[in-house]
Every structure is written in C-alpha cells, then in structure tokens.
Amino acid sequence: MSWLFKDPVLLAAVLCTWLPFLSMAVILIFTRHKPQLSSYISIGAVSTSLICALYLLIKLVHVGEPVEYRTAWLIADDIIIPFGYLFDPLSLLMLLIVAVISFLVQVYSLGYMAGDPGFSRYYAFQSLFAWAMMDMVIAPGMLQLYIFWELVGLASYLLIGFYYEKWSAGQAGKKAFVMTRLGDIGFFLGLILLVLGFGDLGIVAMNEAAQAQAIPSYLITASALLIFCGVIGKSAQFPLLTWLPDAMEGPTPVSALLHSATMVAAGVYMFSRIFPFFAASPTAMAIALAIGTITMLLSSTMAMATYDIKQVWAYSTVSQLGFMVMGLAAGGYFAGVFHLTTHAGFKALLFLCSGVFIHEYHSNDMRDIGKGGGRSLKIPMVCMTVGALALSGVFPFSGFFSKEAIMGVLAAYPNKIWLLAGLLGALMTAYYSFRLIFMILFPKKVDATMPHDAVHYHQEKDDKIQIDHEEAAAGHGAAHGHGSSHGHEEGHGNVFWYMAWPLIILTTITLVLGFFQHSLEGFLLGHAADAHGGEGGHGAGHYALLIAAVSMGLAGIAWAYYEFGRKGASQEGFLARLPKTQALFANRWYIDRFLRRFLDRAIYGGLTNVFTRNDRRVIDGGIDGFCLFTIGSGRLFSFLQSGMLQYNLLVMVAAVGLVVLYFVV
Amino acid sequence: MNTLSTYLIIAALLFGLGLLGVLQRRNLIGMLISIELMLNGANINFMAFNRFLAPEPAVGQIITLFVMGLAAAEAAIGLSIILALFRKFRSINVERAQQMRG
C-alpha cells in the first residue's frame, strides 16, 4: 500500500472515491440497526470526500495537462480495462459539485428522513450513489465511466423505490431502470463498436484521435450516435424522458440529489467529457441538438400542466437538461458545462425547498401547500424564490449567466430556429416556475374546481405515504417531535435547521456563482480559452440577445403574475381554457401511453405470449408427448406377448421365417 | 430318387409338419408329438448327410441315436408337466394356460 501514501493526490483521490463505498459496506453489514451511527458514518465519509475534492481542486487547479492515474482493472487479451483517475478541469469541477451536493443532501436528510424505518438503508444507498457518481466523474476511460454509470443507475433505482411499501415507487424505480437501461444498451453498443474499430477507450485518447481525425468519420458518427443513446436515457431526453417525473416517488432529498443536480446530469457530463469526439461528427451533433430542443420544449409544456410541486421541478429538470444538450450540441462546451454547474446548485435548492414544504404539509400539491400557509415558512420561501429566479434566468442569479452563455452559442449557430426555440423555452420556464411560486405565495381562498386528471392520482398516493411516514416517525423514539408543529420556524429545533442550512448555503451559491463565470471559463478551457475567443462571452453584438432573453424571462414572470399572482387572479392559467391542450400536456404528450401500449401489445401480449406458449406447448409438450409415445409403444408391443402359448410361438416362428426368407431370397 | 436332396426335402417337410403341428394343435399331447416330428426331421438330415457326404460313416448315426434318446427323456418330462396341468385344469387344452400376459 505504500504506493498510495507516496502521492498525496492519489491518496486524496482514493479516499474521495472509495470512502463512500466503505461506508456503504459498513452500514449494510454492521450498523443496519443503528440508524444514527449509520448516518454519521455516511456523512463522515462524504464530508471527507468533499474535503479531498476541494484539496484536489486546489492542488491541481493550475496543472495545465490532465493528470492521469491508471491501473489495469481487467486484462482480457487485447482489451485492457483500466481503473484510474483522470483529473482535468471538467472532472475536478464535477467532482466538487457531486461532493458538495451529496454532502448537503445528506445533511439535509438528517432532518428530512428522521425517524424513517429505513434510515440506515437510506444512508447506505446514498453512499452507494456517492461512490458510483464520483468514480464515474473521474473515470479516465469510457468503460470505467460506463460501469459506474450503470451503478449510478442502480443507486437511482434503489433510492426511487426507497419506499418499497408503495407500489408506485417500485413501478417508478423499475421504469427508471429499464428506460435508462434501454439507452445504455445503445451506449454499450457504441462502446463495443469503438473498441472494435478504434481499440482505445481512454477519454483523452479518444478526444485527441477524434480531433486529429485518426478515426474514420463513419465510425465516429455511428458510435457517437449510439453513445448519445446513453445520454438520452440517463438525462431523460426525448423519447425516454418520462421516467424522470415518475422518479419523484423517491424521498425529496433523493430527487434533489439524483434527479436534478447530479445523476441526470451524468448524461450531459458524459457528453461534455467526450465533447471533442462528438464534435468531430456534425451529424451526431445536429441530431443531439434536435433532440435537446424537442426535449426542452416538450417538458416545459408538461410542467405547465401539473400541480405537483416536485413534478414541476422534475419537468423543469428535463427541460434544462435539454437546454444543456442544446448548448453542447451547438458547440458551446463551456456554456453547457457552466449551465450544468449552476443548474446543479439552483435545482438542488429548489428541490430541497420543496422538500421542506412537503415535509411540513404532507402534500405535494402546490394548492394545498399554498392553502396550508406555505408562505409562512420564510427561509424556504425566500430560497425557493431565489431558485426560481435563477431558473428563469434573471440577473444577478447564476442561471442568468449560464443561460446567456447558451443563448450566445445558439445565436452563433447559423440556423436561428434553435435560438427561437431557446427563447420560447425561457419564456415557458419563467412562466411555470412563477406559476408555482405565486400559487404558494398567494393561495386562492375559494376552492377552485380544477380538472384533476393525472395530478390527482399522485396527490392521493403521496398523501398516503406521507401519513405512513408520520406514523413511522411518531413511533420512533429518536424522532424530533416535529409531527404536530406547523408553520412556525421557531418551534422546529434541530430537524428544521438540518434542512435549513443546506438551503442557505445553496442559495448563497446560486447568488454568487454567476460572477465566477470567467474564472470558471478560464479554468475549464485552460489556455485554450483565449484561442476560442471566449465563446461564452457576450460580444457587443450580443446585447440585443441579452435583452431579448432577459425580457423573455421577465415576460414569463409577468404572465404568471397576471394569471396567478395578482389579486383576484383566477389561478387557473390559460391552459384551463384549452382543455385538449391541457390534457395533452398533462398526459405528457401521450408518450407514456404509447410506450405502455407498446410494452403491453408487443412485449407482454406479443412476443412473451408467443414464446411462452411455444415453450409450454411445442417444446415441452413435444418432449412429454415423445415420452408418452414411448410408453404407449411399450403397451403396443406388449400385445406380442399375449398369454397364449401358440400365438407366442407363432410370433417366434414368423420372425425366424422372415429372417430365413430374407437370407435365402 | 435316391439322392441327397430327396432326403433333405423329406426331412424339411417333416420338420415343417412338426412345426405346423406345434403351432396349430390345441392338444398338448399333440404338440408334444409334433415336436418329436421336428426332431425326427433333423434325424433324417443327419442320416442323409452321413450317408452321402461325410467321410466318417458313424458320426451322423451316433448323433441320431443320441437325439432319439434325448427325445425320449424330453417326452417323459413333457408328459409329467402335462399331467400336472391336467390335474389342475382337468384338461390338456393349451388354451387353458394363458393367464400370464403383457
């Protein structure tokens, strides 16, 4: 082990990435029945990871060239799968993001999950996630990335289905896993194609070879498109976008951690990881751009039709991911990554805020929260508003800077239609975010007769689980007695502050991050930043764009205020007047229904049915039939042995006679 | 007429008739006699071969004598079994003996 201690960077990296794994193992094996201890172990591990990540960032921030450590994980003939660490600005940044968000979420969960019977299990899964995600982020090769990518999916499955008593949670987990798996198959095939065609899956090698045009272009295009399937699955792009909203069945901190800030961003991260590789194939980039745009627009519309607070943020996550993909696919490496960074902050913030509301009011429905007096929870309310402003791209919040960066890239793109789509998206984003904010802030006094289609279902289910939750909490001695107190921050004690501090930290990040745009850009692009001519920066020509974008955001807010915020607003939204459109949006453009039907008809009803019948009737039946035939022929032959002596003799003589005849003739 | 094939044909006929008798007679004594016929067919063969072909004149005749002797013993055993059957079934019809089958 001495090699480990000789190099502090390596030591930090190993500690950073493997402590969470250790904590998972310890929790699962030893401290399953000691929830407090488990949480401390897990938080201890993740905070060490955070420290190490910070150390790595500081230590390596000025190293121009990527630092790589690798050891052979697997040697199989000509395929060598390395395990190792690749430190370059992108991975260091992402590592830090993951560490920070994981840490905050785990701390937050101390409050949110307090008293849950699966407390230890929860922290074990959290550790599993942290381990997998970090190892994925600093993977030096695509196969390691793929491996931990899959593990991240596993952690996501486990966390979504955390409330396993709840049927819908299990369903959602399954859906998430299978859908991402579908994308991963493409990813996997892409990697195989690359391994067979190119031979090296090292990220640096791939990128360099692609830039140097050492790989035939058809191979790049084919494998890039296949690999992009992985992005589609993991980052919930069209057409595999519906699992993400359902994934909100998990505990809210999980939604914050996995399904907004980090895990779903893995797709985008992977895209940016091998950005030069993708960039070498214009076809793949164009398709990615189209898919990102479709995703962004579709999910924005979906967000406008739901009343579930977490669903709104989920759709918004999908839409923002689409936006990032757009940015990357349009060639804006920094823009995409920057938006990924800021988005991680403010989206985690939004989810965690929502979590506080949900925790307090035991409801996911924004109307209920509003009526229940959501505005009285001041810290979360303020924080959430900050988050929403950032999401809408309002100056000076971080979202503003990153969105502008992407808009800038889109504007630089020859075809302006993508820019228009981006602007439309910004409008809708602002609209649905503030629709939510206003509905909580200014609850309508009289119960409106709203059409409750898809939303209703979730609401009821969630009510139920929240109640279960409460009972469990009440039954647990270690619970902090928050069950009965509502509405007053003062009365909350530890639990509330466990939840509040992360919010405050995140809010701060959201507020200040935007101003680090240029230093980040310099860090990420290194010396090349100058050569690129500051792709994300706004030249003089872009002021018009800036104004347009901001005004789109403000217009959205104003629109929302008109419909939901102002006194006497109907709080119905324009969609209520367009029932068909609303149904379309609320039913997610019928993508789910289509997939469901496909699954039922083609898989369950079709192939499965045919194969099962074939198995039972033809194959197995054939064999059983053959056996019965054998027994039956035994019965038939036994007639030769009738009891009668002379008949038997006749048989014998006939046989001899036949034989003799055969030989004589 | 006095050729080998004549005797062989006669022997074969005798053998065939004996076989037919075994297959066709329902009377156990009849069957027993038919078996003797078959043996005698063989005996004629031995004698004929001995007479026409064999260098050592005695061999075939000796065999024939032995076969005759053994046939007698066979008949004795056969009759004793038939007797036992008769005591049980009061009949010497072979069709009485067909309980075991399959």
Next chain:
Amino acid sequence: MMKWVLFIPELYYVLMAVVFFALSLQRKSEPRRLYTWAVILSGVGVLVAVLSARLEGMVFFDAYRVDLYSQVFKLLLALGTFWVVLTCSELEGIDSRQHAEFYLFTFICTLGMMMLVSAVELLTIYISVELSSYCLYLLVAMRRKTDEFAETGIKYFMVGSTASGFMVFGISYLFGMTHTTYVAELMKVLPGMMTEPAAIVGLVLALSGFFFKQALFPFHIWAPDVYQGAANQVTTYIATASKMAAAAIVIRFVGFSGGESAVFIKLLVVLSILSMTFGNLVAIIQKDIKRLLAYSSIAHAGYMMIGILSMTQRGYASAIYYALAYLIMNFACFMVILKIADDGHNLKIKELAGLHKRSPLLAMTLMLGLFGLAGIPPTVGFTGKFLVFAAALEQGYLTLVIIGMINATISLYYYLIVIKAAYLLEPVNPYPPVRVDKWTKSLAIFLVIAMVYVGIFPDQFVALTEAAARSLFI
C-alpha cells in the same frame, strides 16, 4: 490319467448331485440341514472352480476343451449357483418335501452348463444344452401350487423343445455343410461358406437354440412368463447362472462365422436392436418386478449382442465382461427381491414402498443394482456397456451404439420407477419388517462393493476377459 484333473469341477458337481440324489430319497425332509449342506458344498464348488481356473487341455477325444475361456465361465457359473443357494434359506416357493430335488436339479443343471461352456463338439454341445434345459423345465414346474406353476412349466417346456428342435435341425445342416462336428474344424471351414444360404440357415437355426437360452428377441417369449411363474429362487437361477452359459455358447457359435458374412452380422444387428427396443419398451408397463426384470433381461441380451457382433477379440472380451457385470447386478436385484418376498410370493413394484426404512442396506443394494442395469457409473454395469460400445464403435457401428444408448435411457425410466418405489413411496399399510440375517447382510455388502469395485477398477478384469477371449481362438 492326469487328464481327469481337467474335469474336476464337473466331477465335483456330479458328486454333489449324487449326494443330493441320495438325500432326496430320504422320507423325512429337513430343509435347514439341506440348506446348510447345499451352501457348504456349493461354496466348495466355487473354490474348486477357482482352483481349476488355470487348467488347460483337451479331454474326451478333443470334444471337450478346458481353457481360460471355459474356466472363467465355469467360475461364473459356480459363483452364480453358490449365490442362489445362499439365498435359499427361506425356500418358501417350493414344497419342503422337494427341497432336496431342487438342489439336485440345480446342481445337475450347473453341471450341464459347465459342460456346455467346455464342449467343442456339436453333439456334446447338444447334450449339454439338453441336460441343463431338462433340469430347468423341472425346476420351473416345481413351484408350490400357485395358479401359475403348471402354465409356466408347460410354456417353458413347449418353447424350449421347439427351440431345441430348431437347434438340432440347424446343427444337422452345419454338419452337412462341413462334414465335421468339431468346433475347431468348423471354425476353419465355415467362414468360407458364409455366402451359401444353407450355411447361414444352419447357423441361424442352431443359434436360435442358444438365443432361446439367452432370451434374445424373438426367442424371448418364455422369459416373462417363466420369470414370473417360477419360484423366486429358480427365477434367480435362470436369470443369473443360466445366462452365463447362454452367453458363453452364443459367443462361441457366433465366432464360427468369423465375421466373414455381412448378411449374418446384419442379422445380428437387427436382432440386437429389436431385442433391446422390445425389452425396454414392454418393461415400462410392467407391475410385477420379476416380470419387469425378465423384459430387462431381454434388453440386456441385446446389449451383450452388440459386443458379440463386433466379431473382434475386444468384442468377445467385452461381452464376457458384460456377462460378469450382468451376473453381479442382476443377482443383487434378485437377492433383494428374495429377501423382501421371503414367503415366496411374487413381488409387485409397489410392495417395495418404504424399503429405505425397512432395510436401508437392501434398498441401497437394489438401487446400485438397478443403476448398474441401467448403465450408470460408477457401477459395473456402466463399465460393461462402455466396453461393449467401445468394441462396436471400433468396428464403426455408430448408429447401433446410439440406439443402444437411447435404449439405456428408456430403461432408466422403469428402473427409476422401481427405485422410486423403494426410496420414495410410503406404504399404505405397513409391511412387515424385512429380516436380514448376517449372511444376507455380508452378501449385500459384498455385492455393493463388487459392483463399485469392478466398475471403477476394471483393469484386471478386462485383462482377464481379454485373455479368455484370446483362448477362444487358439
């Protein structure tokens, strides 16, 4: 004078027969004492056979030949007889007044068969066959007055006499074609004549008498009825000892053709396939365990034929090995049956229920015996099949071997049914416990060990059988 030494085993059995003839004249019957004497005498008989194993020479004007081949079979015969006698402690199937006669005929029959394996002259062979057959006719009919005894006796007798009629008729043709009755000369002349129909007809008809003893299809028709109808001990004797002699003589006679005639081999192939298939298929539906084993013996005659028809030394050696294996396995099964049906009734398969509790040792013996018959390693039955198939494949009979294996699988089904009964079924009404005395126990253990030992350490046995097969042609 020294030549008489060669005849010692036979003389010994003559002596035994005389002893029991004398005992049978006694008015008073003492089954226990008879049993003790029979065991002791036949035990010594095994010893005599072992001691005379290395003898070689010719007696009786070269009509009688003592060599390794014959001595090996004599040893097997003596062994089989001894085992059968050993299991006669409860000879309930036969009237106690006739016990002495039972032993008498058993020993004479063994004597006849010992002569048969040594006889190298057609008349001698014929006389030996008849000697053993007549004893068996009587033994079969000797069963205590059940419904079946007379029927069984008459069936066996009629089929047997008809077959011997065939045999004599066939021998007459062989004699006519070759002008000799000596086997050694026959073997020189006959292979050259295998193109003539008369020679083939003669050989086939002559063989039919031996196939009858071996219960090869289509000469099997007596087997199921006799197995079922004869007293259990007699069935055991027929199924074990008498099969050895049949195998010996069939090997010798088939060897006459010298493998020259493709037609003849084809015939044997057909008979072998029919025998295996018929035996195994019909055995599936049997309920009576002795009858089931009868059909299985028909199938086994077919397997043995696979080795014989390859017409090579290896083939004959494998057939001898197979005979040895068959003796051990089959006897193991029958011994279990005898002990369970100690009142001498016919055992149904379902009566084996719960055997694993009533007597674990017997259950295990039965299981190993049946697995051996099915050709499952590490029992001797597998090694036997392996050798037989190896010999056949060396001659290129791939299809035949595959058919043989398919049959082995079919046979496994009904053996498993029996094993299921012994190990799995629980009896509806509890059967009386099985009395297993010390002798039976040690015999069972011996059989188990023998079945496994001969199966996995076959080297010396294979060497022995090969030497025996070699001596067949010198």
Next chain:
Amino acid sequence: MTSMEMAHFPILTAILMSTVLGLIVIMFIPDGRDKLVKQVSLVFSGIGLILCLWLYHAYDVEKGGLQFVERTLWVKSLGIYWFMGVDGINLPMLLLTAVVLFTGVLTMWELENRVKEFFAFTFLLVAGVYGVFMSMDLFWIFVWYDVSLFPMYPLIAIWGGTRKEYGGMKLTLYLLAGSVLILPGIIYLWAEGGAHTFDLFELARGGFSPQVQNIAFLMLYLGFGVLAGVWPFHTWSPVGHVAAPTAVSMIHAGVLMKLGAYGILRLGMTLCPEGLVYWADLMALLATVGIVYGAFVGLAQTDLKYVIGYSSVSHMGIVGLGLSTMTVNGINGAVFQMFAHGVMTALFFSAVGYIYDKTHTKMIPDLGGLSKTMPVASAFFIIAAFAGIGVPCMASFWAELLVFISAVQTYPVRGIFAVLGLVVSALFMLRVVMSTFYGEKNERWAHIPDVPMSLATPRIILVGVIVFFGLFPRMILDVIQSAVIPFVSSL
C-alpha cells in the same frame, strides 16, 4: 511430464476424496444423529473448500498450462488413464463447486427429513462434479458426469417441492438422455483416434479428419448442450428447478449446468476444433435465441423458481454465445460467466429457498410486499437479481461484457440481438423483484421471522464472492486467461 508425475502431494485426488470420504463417513453415522451428519458434512465440504482455495492460491498463473498433474494408467487395453490436472479453465470451476457445496450444506442446516441420505446423495453428486472438472481423461469425465447426474433423481423426488416426482423424473431422464450422444461421441473419437487412448491431450494431439470432427462435435455439443440448457433443450431446467430442494437447486443450477458448457469447451472444442468451426454458426444462433427467448418467457412466469430457471436459460445462452465466438475474449467471458452465473444462481436459489421454506409458496402473486417482513432475505434475492441483470461490480458483468464484445465482433447481428436481450432480462428481473418484495406489507406472512444469522452466513458468503470478483475481476480472469490464450491459439 512423465517424470514429474505424482511427485507432489495429490491435491486433486485429495479434493475429490474429501467428498467421497465424506460420503462414506456419513453413511456410517447411525440413524437419528442428524446434527452430527450436518456437522460432518460441513467439515468435509469445508476441507474441500480450503483445499480448493489453497489450490487456487498455489496455481502458478505465470507458468500457465496444466498443473498438479496426476497421471497413472488405469485400464491398459483401452488406454484409460487416471489423469487429473488443473488449468485456468477448470480451476475457477473447482472453486465454484467448493463454494456452492459449502454454502449449500449451510443452507440446508434446518433440514429434518431423512438428513443422512440427503447429504450422502449430495456428496455423491458433488464428487461427480469435482471429478468432471478435474479429469483430463474422456472415460473419467464421462463417468463422473453421470455420477453427478443420477443422484438428482432421489434428491428431487424425495426432498423436492412442486410436482417433485414428475420434475425429478423429467430432469433425470432428460439429462441422461444427453449422454446418449456423449458416450458414443467419446468412444467414437477414441476409435477414430488411432492411438486408442482416452487421454484428452494425446487424442487432441493426434487430430481427426474434418468429417469425424463434424460428427463428433455435433454429438458432444448436443449431448452436453442438454445440460448446459441450450435452447431448445432447456425445458428440464425450469421444471427441475421448481421441483428441487434448495441446496440441490443451488448445486444443480450453480454447478451442474456448468458441466455442460465445460464439456462442450473441454471435449468438443479441444478435440474437434474444425467441427467447432463448422457448427459455430448454429451454436451462436441457438445461444442467441436462448438469451432472448429465456428472458421473454421469464417475463410471463409467476413462480419464482420458474423465473430463475428461465434466467438460467438466458444466462447460459451467454456462455454458449461466448464459446461460439472462438475468440479469446469470448471464451474468457464464457468461463467467467460460468463462474459468475454459478454463484449468482446459487444465491438466487438459496434466497428463494428460505422464502419457500417459511411461506410454503413461491408464487409471486401470493408473496408481494415481502421486504417488509423479511428484509434480509429479500435483500439477498434482490442482490442476486442485480447480478443477473449484469450490474457492474458484480462478477457476471465482466463476463457479459467480454462475451458481448466478442459476439458483436464475430456475429454482429446476433450479438446485437443478444445485447438487446439484456433490456428484457432487466425488465423481467425487476418485475419479479417488484411484485415479490415491493408493495404493502403482506399480513399473511407478518409472523415469519427474517433470516437468522446462521442461515444468512452462506448467503453472505455468496454475495461476498459475487462482489469480490466483481471488484477484482483480475483475480479470476488472469487465471482463466492463462489457459484460454494457448487454447485459442491452438484452434
């Protein structure tokens, strides 16, 4: 080689004897001492495990090749040798056998019915398995092969569950029907080989004409394929597994099915390389159909063991696909998959075994919401399910990765179909996991205790093995590779 023979401690024979001796000792334990029987079984299986671990440790990967060779003439006239040795292919298999036996014995700790016989038969079975893996002589391979099969009948028919008599009979007959082709195939090669030896390597050195190879390979492939669950000869697998008791299912699916694949590899491919080339297309096709088909049929099952049975069909298809590629990585992956699948299914069955023992049902609709009642038992099943899906850092992932890479390379279309099969297998595993373990607490089973520590131990060992080799695949792959590379280069 000859001078080195038997110079060392005959470790392989010792491993084999650990089971044979165990069997004999168990048979001599008087009736009614059930506890003692179990302890003795544990001790002897433990000895086997320790010896195998030592062997695994002592095997010289750098040197490669056949090591710890024991070779004596057994039957002179046929050229049969007592010839044992280990190389990279059978070494993992031996380890697998030892682990599965050890955990299997522990799993059956609560058995009460006819304990002595159960362990005796189990040891007999495992002796056969060890024998097949160690032997390098065709005769012995076949002997041990059959020895490992026939105890299945009593084991299933006496201690089994659903339709045990039918299942036991079907499985035993079906599997032994496989030897209908194997035995003639082996002897056919011997007869054609000229040298008249059953020594595997001598035979291989001699070589055969292409026609002989084509025939013999097909016979060996189909014969062993039955046991390897090659489509369409797989239907014994679900039926038999459903009927079998827990430890038997573990050993059977975990180890015995591997015998089939191992036989194809060791006999078929070594002796008939040209036959392999000739039939590889068919092999790949059947394997791919098996992968996809197994997953689809598994989707429709409602019995937990049926599900696992069909998953085995699917996973063994991956082994077959790997073998059919004839590339280093394909065979690497296939052997690795044999190991990984063995441990995984053992875990599957032991998890289901506990559930079935306590609830007396394994119908998925009856169970539902089991996690609440028995979280640990459920966790084992779920872990196995993840291993089955091919989640990374579990042993089977690496195997599947290697197989798929070479499959796509060699048979692009079939390879892609096989990869797509992964989605279906994920779907059906998760469906089962969900319907069985998720959902409201099922009051029917509320009284059932969770797995006690003593019974959890074997399952923890299995999980440990899965994760260990998942995290450190080189620990096994280097060993496998040391045999596979020379093997492929000799093809």
